[in-house]
Amino acid sequence: MRITTKTIALLLAAGLFQTVQAQDEKKITFTGMARGLYYGDKLTQDSSEPDTVTAPKLNSGHVMVDLGVNIRPNKNTEILGMVRVRNDYGGFWGSGVTFDVRQLYIKGVIGGIFKYQLGDFNYRMSRYTFWNYDQEVISQQPAIFRQQTDVINYEHFYDNDNSRRQQGASLGFALVFRKFVKELQVNAVTTRVRASDFAQVDDRLFSGFNMQLVQSKYLNLGFNYANLYDVSGTSKNNVGLRNPVMTGTVQAAFIFKNYEAKLDGEFGKSRTFYQNSTTAPDWNGKFLDFSLKLSQSKWGVHLTGNAIQIGSAFRSPGTQTKRIDFAQQALAYTRISNNQELRPFTMLDLMRESSFYVLQLRPYLMDFAPKYDNITPYGDATPNRQGMIVRLRYEKKYSPITAEFAHYALQEMRSEGTLNPRMFSRNQFQAEVKVNEYFKNWKKRFNVSFNYRSDQTTREGEELVRGVDLKTNVLSTGFEIEVLPSFDLMFGMQQLNYQGFDYTAVRNNFSEIFNFNEYEVDGEETMLAYGARYRFSEKTFISAQMSRFNTQNKLSTLPAYDLNQFMLLFQMKF
């Protein structure tokens, strides 16, 4: 009897231990996102004759869940399969439902040392090798507009860290030394950009390697190698792309009391060529980007001077592939007016049309919209730029206000179509104020943001070539004020106007310029929105907003029009 009792007690103890263990290390957890989104739109055209063709009122929406199952078969391995279940607005009894796979990967640690991931993942290297720059115009908006932009960004795996979604395998580890050098980080990645069709299209891969040597907090050296290339022999086509990019980075800091000087630089070169092709160009490009930042932490003043020189032949698909494909057409109100003319995209479309956005690397320079950004359409890695950028920033610990003024003075390294290079000038001012922090007992949030950007592109004209003068101004401001606990009222305004003339390059399949198109614009776009939001938690909120968008292009045959939008968004991230 004693033995039996003891045995039972032991079994119970063992069972309890197992239960506790199972609770400590959950083998399966769930992550993902749930969202309900509704749009109600109304189009009003400023036309003498009423439009009797275009549907003025449109409704759309959906409810969806991305349910990711994290499976941990052992403590060093994690598998994630994410399913998307979506139900479109208006669907009853199963109609309008779609199922799909959103992402799938396995990751873990080999031998306790090498961290790996296989399948879908986000990856980032340096700013000139593999970096996903923000989209134009809509990246520095007030919070009320960012809700829509965040939906687009989530859909396309655009995280705040500027990483890029890829499919492949990656490996990383770090060596931390005790003497002379603090740390050496090593990362390597290979992703499949395109699969062979076994006929004329090769497999296309992207491979990257990075080594980061952290000597101390004063010195950080890096080496990056990235290559987008076709794998010869995977199809009958013997012409294959090669686009290696190699860069070095340096970060050095000097700190004395409240003063700090930081040197941050990246330099390197690229080569773009097509193996076994006699017609394709073979380009070698170089770039140099150094900045010196001087800070006085007590005053919160930071002054940065940045010198850049990006060669016109510098090609780095990992960083120059844009988020927006401006060759696409808006799906909402694609054609308007009685003549059913194509409606040019606007910044409102960029905020909500998923069809504009791309995920995969492009081996060529994509189209861009000069009216939105003619100076840095490919981010910092925009080719054919040289000059200076100066930034003066105010940012101080515990200070409610952050402000920055930036001035760009750039020009083309190689002029296009004439002997005169384009000159680029940008002035940008942005500020964010946490108004409530000025008051001791005001705990609720009250954030105000302001952003102004003024761009100008000029080039002197010649006898047969018209002078270039293109101006873009973007003004945005907004606030969010917490009137009840977790309940915010929001307001935002963004105005964009553009006027002037430029030429846009017409490129062939190898991105060589073979012609120019005249590009003349004179118009403006204005968005105004107000709404309310309730935050259940930092990751969950429900928001309703009304916005009014107005645009007019004086050089277009399309009438000016207003687009009133009601949006309801209920979002949960977990």
Added chain:
Amino acid sequence: MTKRLTQLVCVALTFIISLEVQAQTDTVKASKPIEVIGTSHDKNRDGCIINLPSQDVNLLLELKQDKYPGNEIGMMPKKDPGGLKNLQVSGFYRFYGTYQRQIDPYLLNAVINDTARGRNIFIGDDSQLPNLLINVSGKPSDKTSWGFDIMMFQFLNGIVGTTYGKQIPDSLRPDVQNPLLGTRLGGNLGLNLGLNLNGKFKTKYGNLSVNAGGIQWVSISDLTMASFRGYNRFMLYERNPWDPTGLALSSRYDQYFQQGSIDQDTRWGNRAFFGLVLQGAEMPGRISFLLMAGKTELNGGFDPYPNYSYGGKIKKSFGSKNFISINSINSRAATDSLSTEYFGFSVITTEFNLEHRGFAFKGEVGGGTYYSPEHNAGWGEQMQFKLSTPLKSKWPQVELHYYRISPNVVNNNAIYWNTSVAEYRVNNIPAGSIGSSALLIPTGSSMVRLGQMTNNRQGLNLNLQKSTKHFSFSGGLGFASELTPAAATITYTNPVNNVTRSRFWRWTFPQGVGPYQRYNSIYRDVYQAVNLSDDSSGVVVNEKHFNMMEAQIKYKGKLFGKELFVFSMLQANSASRDWSPITVFNEEAYVRQYVSEVEAYWAIRPGVLINTYFGFERTLGNYLTDINNETFRPRNQTGRGIGAGMDIDLGKNTRLYFRHRWYSFEDKSFELDQFNGRELTVELKAFF
């Protein structure tokens, strides 16, 4: 050059690592040579420390790199995104099979000369009723949740392939050798009730909750948005898809005897809704509210043009059960893509409930209007009042119900039917499909069950109920009259074998079918139309008057020591030209119908219960209704149904139900309208 440099770095690193790992292996006994400081699941640190004897070359291997934010390189993000607090899975499995043996060929569709087959095997129930329904819900936080259901169909149709793809067009069906091509997730897998997001939050002004998505089950009030619940007088022999299994085999019948109703699922009494619903409770002054905007099933479909409903209620409570509320529902849909014209309706009512010592006075009064490019008769009144005596007294409980609904009020989301206004048809979607408006055409002047209301009618119903230990009585009688002469048509259903009859037309809901093209099939029901000839040159001049009489007696006792339940019901209904306080039993009535049904459930042993059913109905028309060209007589219909079956307990929450029915129907005046046969249904249902 690049290749060489890469190779060099790799070789150097490999050499260093192998050297140091070898070094620590040699000195493994010295002092804990390898110390794991974390894994990929540790949010703080990743990697391991290798302590080596030489102070100059000791290494720390660490994978976490967020010590240098902004300079992170490699796999992103570096931080674990977190996860759900709770995930729940529930649902049910339901197998439903039907075997029908039709003795005589019955003309289903005279136009295409389609007759009912002699034998019919059908696995499945309806296009909205799956074999497996899995409800999945997750809670990202204590205050928020989401949920969806997955439904799966299985028809046992012999198509054994890589997928269940019966409803996927052949052109899209994946090849067996290449299942990744074509449509894979299709007809047999989907969401039934859709996907919902829920959130709730407490404020000092009350508790608020918000629900987005659909389908949500919503009701506001009888005259705005709800579905008919009736007086719980129905037969249990024909099982409904939504019927629960009950804790014990006989608990369903016992509950029906004791309480007069049985558990129903969430949709009972409610309407399907897709959109946003905001609710507030426990607000200052005992006020609560409900606001909603989105689509009811009648607005369903994917056209982007305006087509929506909105409404809500605000309610002020007094005491424990007393309240007053203001309710409204509005539907608005564009008739064209330019949204130049609209059709829809608006309804607003005020509702109250007053109770004192068990006496209850409940009412709802309001108005409504229906508009379309073809109709705009303005606002009309609608109201209903109910006065009831206490339930627990030695006297029978009595309820008096009065209602009046103007012909101008149309609201297909309410519990009353539209019989007066020819509604605008926004599309030509076939009847029975989502978004179809085909069924909204008035069904004529309907003969309805006691308590069921229609517009263009006012009526008074009296109901009584009384229970003893072994017997329970529930019954009532009522009359209703049209407010204005409506269509020269009367519609009615045949209660005996009605669901069986609806299964003649599977998964379509045709109109104007049957031997004389007078039957209309709807979900689990078939009704027939009677044409009247007492009009004046095509203009209807006579109001119709309706009388209903229902009596239900329930018995609970024992037979040979085993539980026995017997439920019986009588109905006598008529539609006539002249008003009458009770059912018209002579030829003054256009149509009169008498129905008698009895069913018994006997638990012969634990886990096994046998049941029987008997139904008989007579429906007679007078000479102002359709006359047969050969017999020169009006309707003279007789329906019979005899059933026997068995309920078997297969374990917790799992039941097996057999139902066998001998059915027959004949119209002596219309000889083609007759059928008889047998039907066996098998249902296996398990909840989890």
